[in-house]
Each structure stands twice: as structure tokens, then as C-alpha cells.
Amino acid sequence: MMDPFNDEYFMKQALVEARSAAEEGEVPVGAVIVCNNQIIARAHNQTERLNDPTAHAEMLAITAAVGVLGAKYLTGCSLYVTVEPCVMCAGAIGWSQLSKIVYGATDEKRGFQQYAPKALHPKATVKKGVLENECAEEMRKFFQRKR
């Protein structure tokens, strides 16, 4: 039997968040955090609304997830995010000890893989390119409208 709760399923949920961000005029990045096949936190970029350059989807999702679990660490949990995390978010992912990071589109300019490749917990696994085109398309459409 096919597992309905696979990486694509959860990335689609992150994409729903990214589209909410776009509708609010925010850079369209969305994230969900999954624990035992359940989404325990979901968030999208809110740097404009909160007037805070640190209010990235991943940061908000991590803070929400530790609140839900009542634990300071997210060991065993997975993060799905539509765009490759930046250095700040990768650092936060490292501190939170998230075990699995799945992202869609690569961020050549700000992505952690280039600028802070050792930021994550050494045991964390990374999978990239899940629904890559859809994730990248949200970003492309957003910045095209901005021009």
C-alpha cells in the first residue's frame, strides 16, 4: 500500500503556506514540521507583517513546534520547507536538533548549503528537490509581480 503521508504530501502542505504568504505580500516560503506523521506546526514567512527580518517560515515553525511539544528539541521531527533554508534558519534547525530537513527549491544566493554547510546537527539528513518546480515557481511569480 502506498503511504499517503510521504515527502510530497508534506511538501504540498508547505506549499499551501507559501501561497498564503504570497497572498499577504510576503516572500512565498512555507514550512511545516512533522512528528510521527503528524503536522505539529505550520508557518509562512511574515517578515513584512511582523516587521522583523528574523520572521522566516522556518523560525516561526520551530518556535511553534517546541511550544506544541513542550520540549526544547525537535529530535525525531522533520521540517519541510519550500525553499532551501538560509544561514539563520539552518542555525536554528541545528539548535533545535531537527532530524530530517526536506526542501524544494535551491537558493543559490542565500542557501545554507553554500554558506554554512555544517550548521545542521551532524546526524540530520537532508533531502532536496521535492516538488522543486512548484516551489521555485511560487518564488518566480512573486518576484516577477514585484518588478
Place this chain on the structure above:
Amino acid sequence: MMDPFNDEYFMKQALVEARSAAEEGEVPVGAVIVCNNQIIARAHNQTERLNDPTAHAEMLAITAAVGVLGAKYLTGCSLYVTVEPCVMCAGAIGWSQLSKIVYGATDEKRGFQQYAPKALHPKATVKKGVLENECAEEMRKFFQRKR
């Protein structure tokens, strides 16, 4: 005439924050953000109290400072922090466009200079070692008590 508001003065204020953290059982890191010789935000590590691995002194200070200024960027402002920022905080410092970063003690294990040397804004200046011994001593005392 000597300028009373020099780097040591502001680092002493960051140290006051670090000591508050220690009293609360938090890892003793303190930070202040300065704009036109005025402290516009001050914070200390609150990862335990807030049960949030992202609640570092620098993150809280940046979020507070953008709130005070009503601006999303902290261009022209300076950050004083008792310990070298980690990768996450360096990323946040980069996004906030802080112009000057002054830190006391070096963090060999987690410091951004080793793990994300390009995280800051390219025009930002970095000064390290201000009141280094006092800043490092707070950390040493804290972890000695923990053992």
C-alpha cells in the same frame, strides 16, 4: 575629552544582561543594540524560560530593536554581544543589516567566524575581544556550576 560611550561602555551593558541570564539559570550571553550612541534594545539569552532554542540574546535584541525603530533594517546600528554570535544569530545579523558587530569572548565550538564567515552584511565591521576576559569568565563560571 574622552568619549564615555565607547565600545567598553556598551559591552559593560551587554555584560549586565549576561549576568541577568546567569541569575536566571540561562547560558550567560547578553546583547545590546546601539543607535546614535543610544541603547535601543537589550536582551539576554532566554532559551530555558521561553523553552525555545532560537531565543538567543541577539535574536531577541534584533526583534526588539526593529520594533523600537519601526524599521525592518538596522543599518547604522551596532550590536554588542558578550560571546561571538552563532551561525543562526550571524544570519539574523546579516538580514537585519546591522553595520557594526562587537563581541567579547570567542566561541570556538559554535561561532560564526568559523562556520558561516560570510553570514554578515558585506559592509558590516566586526570587532572582537572587547572585555573578552570578563565575558569569557561569565561563561566559565556558569558551566563550572553546571558540572
